[in-house]
Amino acid sequence: MMISLKLALRNLLGAGLRTWLNVFVLSFSYVMIIWHRGFLDGWNKQARFDTINWEIGGGQYWHSEYDPYDPFTLTDSHSAIPDNLKSAVDKGENAAILVSQATIYPEGRLQGVILKGINVNQSVIKIPTEKLKTDTEEIPVLIGTRMAGNNKLNIGDMVMIRWRDKNGTFDAAEGEIVGIFKTTVPKIDNGQMWIPIEKLQEMLQLPGETTILTVNKENKEIKQVEGWTFKGHDFLLSEMDEVIKTKKVGGSIFYFILLLLAMLAIFDTQILSIFRRQKEIGTYVALGMTRGQVISLFTVEGAMHSILAIGVAAVYGVPLLIWQAKIGFAMPAMADDYGLAITERIFPEYGAGLVIATILIVTITATIVSYMPARKIAKMNPTDAIKGKIQ
């Protein structure tokens, strides 16, 4: 094997430009695959971080009837804050959120929204609920920039809000936009209006009741509360994980095409080599190499493209990837449409596992692709090969 390695390296370096072209294409595959995977991992990490900070904290207790995908459950998915969690809510360590449907009429249009009442003293999630502590006689309303933009609402604007109380009776009142917050998490922004929980409880005639209890992210203690279900990060972030997973699968097609191009180059080189280097193959056999050794030599030669590519990729890829990890990748304004938390810049994350896995995949693929045409050597007649006769 050592002889194969030594001779293969000698042959590859001797082949000059042909080798380096293949090596460059392969190195490009390495860098692109690592960059793209790193970008998705960075995005995933940032999205998880922001979602935890802005929306789910250390997890949420959901009222047993609550189903965020079924608005019909909202009328029944509330009850009094459980006693064993109440003190934490009073201290602002848990954020109580009461959820209801409503309709607003911005500029005479009709728009369905989700009204969320939240305790204004909470410090669990980053929504700036302290802005809701105002003296306004209207309903103080806090919204995100997406909601503000979609409905052309600014701070100080009034908007008519209509809702139904617990008995199904319609009521309406003016709301005043007291704050607009900017967040990377669209789920707490799009179509959502945040008001003080006491106000919403009063509007719905549900004093002391809540739908969700978001716990502090430092809180590791999960309590069993009757009528409530605790949803941890695994559950609450599963959708996001699925989206990232889907994007990774989509990315795999991109990797496949990249790898295919690189492997085609190697395969082509191998096929050409075996035709053009028949005399050389015959000479190897005449000088005492077994056919297995010649096959091994050609396979190692092909596979070694991927080893040389690691070196080349390191030369230009490492500085490039480090630079990207430092300055991040600017996301376009429309990126919000992904439905995931996306910052203006995503900072790629490259783990050792990612790099090792990429190297292994490329090297193994290159070895297989190199071996396939090399098997033809076993069927060659050495006496014809010595003369360079095409077989």
Next chain:
Amino acid sequence: MENSKIITITDMVKRFPMGKNEFTALNGINLSFTKGEFAGLVGPSGSGKTTLLNIVGSLDVPSDGKAEVLGHTINYLSHKKAAKLRNFHLGFIFQTFNLLPIYTVYENVEFPLLLLKKPAEERKKAIMDALDWVGLTDKVKSKPAQLSGGESQRVAIARAMVKKPEIVLADEPTANLDADNSFHILRTMENLNRELNTTFLFATHDDKVIRFLKRIIRLEDGKVVEDAKVKSKAVTN
């Protein structure tokens, strides 16, 4: 070992498929060679010289009969054993030199020693000795493309001789060389035959080579028609 038979060929036949029929390249060959011979298979194209050389070199096998080289019966050698025989005991010299084009002269000569897994120091000494025999110590870093035909064949001789094989098989070694170069090449091989007692077996129809031979085996249509020991007629060119 002196005068012992190192190659014995008995009733050997070699047939090649040709369409639906077969072509008999060698027919009823009986030959033997002793250590240190400087012999040649002589005959026109198609007479079976190269086929016989290939069988002795364990690159091919007889269809019938038996070929024994250094105690190994070629008929029954596996690919691996045949490779081992070539690796340890046989040297090849080809008409078209067959140097590895991207290797330097040094690396070309080093190749058989790498296969023998000789240590670096031993390799270096053997390579320089071999290049010294053929007078090419100043060309170690040259590539085959930078060499003349004569120089290339001298490198091929050095490559064949570097491992000091028992037998060197030379297939038309001077066919691509002018008279002057042919003479020097043959003189080199003659010296190596004398100094190292290496057996040389040529396949040739070149008079320049025939003049150097000490045994001439004439082949015609795959049969031995003459086998004669002669006195070398080589003279200073």
